[in-house]
Amino acid sequence: MEGKEYKILEQxxxxxxxxxxxxxxxxxxxxxxxxxxxxxxxxxxxxxMATYNAMKEAEEYNEEGMSGDGYSGRRGRAxxxxxxxxxAGPQMSGYGYSGGYDDGYSGHYPMMPPRYPRW
Numbered sequence: 001m002e003g004k005e006y007k008i009l010e011q012x013x014x015x016x017x018x019x020x021x022x023x024x025x026x027x028x029x030x031x032x033x034x035x036x037x038x039x040x041x042x043x044x045x046x047x048x049m050a051t052y053n054a055m056k057e058a059e060e061y062n063e064e065g066m067s068g069d070g071y072s073g074r075r076g077r078a079x080x081x082x083x084x085x086x087x088a089g090p091q092m093s094g095y096g097y098s099g100g101y102d103d104g105y106s107g108h109y110p111m112m113p114p115r116y117p118r119w
Contacts, residue, residue, distance in 0.1 A: 010049060013042050 020035055 006049065010046065013046055017042055 017039065020039060023035070024031060
């Protein structure tokens with residue numbers, strides 16, 4: 001089931017929130033507990049719907065990526081925290097953008113000259 005099937009529900013929830021906003025706009029009245037509960041539930045439902053749709057979209061993306069060329073588009077994190085393709089294989093492990101070259105510096109540019117103590 002695609003999230004598009006539930007588009008009317010999303011529209012109705014947004015309309016409910018708009019009506020509540022209009023009810024309190026310019027009004028000195030305090031918000032009722034019932035209205036606050038309704039707002040909480042509507043936002044929770046919208047957030048859950050957005051999460052569900054994003055997960056389904058990602059699932060479909062991964063399924064499409066596996067068909068045809070054999071690349072899934074899946075990514076993970078290497079031990080050093082960088083994003084890497086899970087499909088890269090062992091030939092690429094351990095190499096960053098520098099192709100394995102390590103000069104002992106962190107990659108910051110420009111490098112500052114060493115500090116000497118002032119006498």
